[in-house]
Amino acid sequence: MTRRITGFTPSGELHLGNYFGAIEPAVRRQIPGESIVFVSDLHALTIDHDPAEVRRRTLEFVTLLLAAGLDEQRTLFLVQSHVPEHAELHYLLECVTGYGEVHRMIQFKEKSRRQEQIRVSLLTYPVLMAADILLYDAGEIPVGDDQRQHVELARDIAERFNAAYGRVFTVPRMVNPPIAARVMDLVRPADKMSKSVASPGSVRLLDPPDVVHHKVMRAITDAGRTVGYDPVTRPGLANLLTILAACTGDDPGRLAEEFTGYRELKQAVTDAVVAVLEPIQHRYAELSRDPGIVRKVLRDGAIEARMLAGTKVAAAKRAIGLLPE
Numbered sequence: 001m002t003r004r005i006t007g008f009t010p011s012g013e014l015h016l017g018n019y020f021g022a023i024e025p026a027v028r029r030q031i032p033g034e035s036i037v038f039v040s041d042l043h044a045l046t047i048d049h050d051p052a053e054v055r056r057r058t059l060e061f062v063t064l065l066l067a068a069g070l071d072e073q074r075t076l077f078l079v080q081s082h083v084p085e086h087a088e089l090h091y092l093l094e095c096v097t098g099y100g101e102v103h104r105m106i107q108f109k110e111k112s113r114r115q116e117q118i119r120v121s122l123l124t125y126p127v128l129m130a131a132d133i134l135l136y137d138a139g140e141i142p143v144g145d146d147q148r149q150h151v152e153l154a155r156d157i158a159e160r161f162n163a164a165y166g167r168v169f170t171v172p173r174m175v176n177p178p179i180a181a182r183v184m185d186l187v188r189p190a191d192k193m194s195k196s197v198a199s200p201g202s203v204r205l206l207d208p209p210d211v212v213h214h215k216v217m218r219a220i221t222d223a224g225r226t227v228g229y230d231p232v233t234r235p236g237l238a239n240l241l242t243i244l245a246a247c248t249g250d251d252p253g254r255l256a257e258e259f260t261g262y263r264e265l266k267q268a269v270t271d272a273v274v275a276v277l278e279p280i281q282h283r284y285a286e287l288s289r290d291p292g293i294v295r296k297v298l299r300d301g302a303i304e305a306r307m308l309a310g311t312k313v314a315a316a317k318r319a320i321g322l323l324p325e
C-alpha cells in the first residue's frame, strides 16, 4: 500500500489547469486507505492575505473538490488547519531542518521578491509541506515541477530524522501525476494558467458559460491559416487543441485535422469546456445550498485524519525526546 497526498492552497481561484493537472487525476484514482486530499489553508497565510478571502476560498475549494467528484468515502479529505498535528509536526521538523536548506528554495526566492514584508512562514513553508506529507506516511506525491524541490526537502528531512532519532517516517518520492493535460494561459501561452495571478487567459472552474466563451474567443493564436498541432512554433493554437483533447479524451494532433479555421476550433473548445464545467457547477450550487453536508464531510475527515496524525506525532515526540520511550 502506498499513500498519495495532494494539497490545494486556497489562494486565487481554481482553474482548468488545476482541474486537468491535479483535481481530475485525484478524482480518477481514489483508493480507500491510500488517497488523501487536503486544502492547505495554513499555506495561504504565508503571504499577504485577507482573512475573509481565505475563509471564503477554503470553503469554495472544499465544495468544488466535492463537486468535481471527490468521494470522502474513498479519499481521506480534510482541511489542514482542522488537524492541529500539521502545525505540531511542523515545529518538530523545523528542529531537523537547516536555515540554508529552506533559504535556497527557488520558490522562496521568487515569492519573497514580490513581497514587501517577508513572513517567516514563507521561509518555512516547505517544512510545513514536509509535515503534511510525513504525517500520513505518504509515499507518493503527485506534484508539478514547481514543487519538486519541496518534495526533495521532505525526503531529506525524513531521512535525517530517521537516521538521528529512529525510523519514524516513510520517505516520500515525487511522482508525475498522470495529468490529462498541461494547460497554458489563453493569452500568454508560454505560462501555465495561474490561480494567483488574475489573468483574462485563465478559465475558472466557476466561470459561467458566457465568460468561458468570451475568454476562449479572445485566446491568442497566430497568423497562420491552417489548424495544426505544434506546441513549439504555435503554442496558443496547441494549447486550445490540448484543452479540447483533455475535455473530450481525444488526441490533440488528430483533433487538429478536424478543423479548418480558428473560429470553428474556438467554438468547439468553448462547448467542450462548458460541457466539463456545467455538471461541476451544478453540483457546486447544490452543495452550496446545503452547507450541512460539507460541514459533516469536514468534521468526519478531521476526526479520521487526527487519528492517523496523532499516532505519528506521538511517535515523533517519543523519538525526539519529548515523551517517555
Ligand code: TRP
Binding pocket: 005, 006, 007, 008, 009, 040, 043, 128, 129, 132, 133, 141, 143, 147
Ligand atoms: N505546496 C503545494 C502547492 O502550492 C500544496 C501543498 C501543500 C502540497 N502541502 C502539500 C502538495 C503536501 C502535496 C503535498 O501546490
